[in-house]
């Protein structure tokens with residue numbers, strides 16, 4: 442089961458098989474869409490139940506989703522930068538925020554001319570879930586970018602959040618780098 446935030450822009454066909462729950466079958470697997478309030482409640486619960494483990498858990502959930510999306514995208518587009526550019530609109534459509542990925546920066550990273558890439562996320566979904574705080578909080582998005590780029594590059598990359606709307610920045614910025 443994959444949890445995705447339901448957004449009004451999401452055009453995928455969903456059916457109600459359980460009253461009140463939107464479900465769809467993709468690649469033979471059942472996908473359950475949850476609205477942003479439900480997602481928010483789930484996130485808050487995870488963070489409040491175990492504050493020390495929550496960042497790692499959210500990072501790992503994001504990493505798996507990012508790797509899966511990238512593997513799917515890689516089949517359609519031959520180059521990593523094109524695949525990554527193709528993922529931006531999909532992530533926005535799902536409701537995670539507006540991912541700004543520079544094609545040339547991505548290409549330089551793929552070719553090894555740079556060891557770092559930064560991704561700007563406007564209207565990050567985690568700002569809307571309103572977790573609050575003074576430090577970067579988008580562990581899920583950090584995992585998402587780490588998983589996607591690691592899969593596209595075929596190497597283990599690390600990632601962290603430099604700027605975050607939850608601590609007052611205008612947008613979130615995730616940096617992905619080679620070890």
Ligand SMILES: [Zn+2]
Nearest residue numbers: 579605606613
């Ligand atoms: Zn953030």
